Amino acid sequence: MPKESIQQFHEEFLKSEELKQKVRTITTYREMIKLGENYGYYFTEEDIAEANATYQDDQKVSLNNISINSDENSNQVYHYDFKCSDIANFDKIALEFEKLKIKPSTVDMNEFEKYFQNDDLNFTSISPSSLEFKSYYDDIIKSDMRKKALEPFPEYTKRSFHLINLDLHVEHQLYEDYFLSKFRIIQFLENLFDTEVKFSGSLWYPPNSYRLWHTNETQPGWRMYWIDFDAFESDKPEKSFFRYMNPQTKELVTLDEEPKIVRFFKVENNSDKLFWHCIANPTQFNRWSFGFLIPDNWMQKLLTRSEDNSKKVGNEWAYKN
Numbered sequence: 532m533p534k535e536s537i538q539q540f541h542e543e544f545l546k547s548e549e550l551k552q553k554v555r556t557i558t559t560y561r562e563m564i565k566l567g568e569n570y571g572y573y574f575t576e577e578d579i580a581e582a583n584a585t586y587q588d589d590q591k592v593s594l595n596n597i598s599i600n601s602d603e604n605s606n607q608v609y610h611y612d613f614k615c616s617d618i619a620n621f622d623k624i625a626l627e628f629e630k631l632k633i634k635p636s637t638v639d640m641n642e643f644e645k646y647f648q649n650d651d652l653n654f655t656s657i658s659p660s661s662l663e664f665k666s667y668y669d670d671i672i673k674s675d676m677r678k679k680a681l682e683p684f685p686e687y688t689k690r691s692f693h694l695i696n697l698d699l700h701v702e703h704q705l706y707e708d709y710f711l712s713k714f715r716i717i718q719f720l721e722n723l724f725d726t727e728v729k730f731s732g733s734l735w736y737p738p739n740s741y742r743l744w745h746t747n748e749t750q751p752g753w754r755m756y757w758i759d760f761d762a763f764e765s766d767k768p769e770k771s772f773f774r775y776m777n778p779q780t781k782e783l784v785t786l787d788e789e790p791k792i793v794r795f796f797k798v799e800n801n802s803d804k805l806f807w808h809c810i811a812n813p814t815q816f817n818r819w820s821f822g823f824l825i826p827d828n829w830m831q832k833l834l835t836r837s838e839d840n841s842k843k844v845g846n847e848w849a850y851k852n
């Protein structure tokens with residue numbers, strides 16, 4: 532019985548730190564159902580929603596169950612980009628990230644390409660603070676809402692999301708290994724930051740893909756993204772980029788990308804200073820990005836590890852200057 536099954540899964544979740552850590556590794560209900568199956572429990576998305584409605588907040592088997600307090604600095608720096616090689620010990624986890632760069636066989640690329648719209652890609656150049664922004668943005672939202680009613684259509688049929696959410700593709704032969712690599716990465720990052728860390732997105736940006744302007748305001752706080760490509764040519768005019776509007780100055784900031792970078796940025800939920808951002812990969816190469824909810828003191832943790840390391844040679848989690 533699915534109802535008993537979800538209850539038993541919930542009981543196991545409350546008792547097992549390992550299962551809690553696995554839940555922090557996933558981002559979609561499809562992954563939750565798959566995880567349940569691996570533990571011998573069979574339930575549906577509706578069963579999860581129905582069961583969660585009866586649990587206290589801190590007991591929910593939720594996909595967003597860690598809360599991160601956001602500080603209120605007046606002169607906030609909103610992003611930091613590093614090369615992976617500049618963060619010590621990230622080389623130890625690089626192989627696991629490499630294994631996440633998959634192209635699931637369940638994605639129909641011909642179908643995907645049909646949904647490309649050049650005007651939508653160009654919308655990434657329009658500032659959210661400009662007068663022309665709102666009507667185009669509203670159009671996209673309306674169109675996506677109509678698509679939502681038709682779910683489970685593939686995620687890329689939505690105009691705002693012309694890319695692949697890898698965590699929605701669980702029925703292919705690479706998924707089990709992919710999940711285990713994600714799990715090992717969560718274990719590594721929780722050791723590094725000395726607190727709970729949660730995956731926030733596992734995304735494949737094929738050539739000519741984009742994620743249009745959005746704010747992620749329902750999950751404020753710092754994100755860390757590991758970003759990589761399958762190939763790269765620095766002399767091409769088309770560049771893959773992350774663009775955001777500085778919430779305080781309203782200035783547009785465009786971060787051109789290259790392989791193997793780690794990006795930190797801060798999402799706001801104050802309606803006056805939302806963190807509007809968008810991503811585009813107009814190149815002929817594939818881009819992957821894997822994101823995490825991380826604590827506000829992430830930089831201090833990296834630096835502390837560095838100090839520990841200078842005192843004790845061989846410390847596993849050092850930060851290289």
Ligand SMILES: [Fe+2]
Pocket residue numbers: 745746747808
């Ligand atoms: Fe985002």
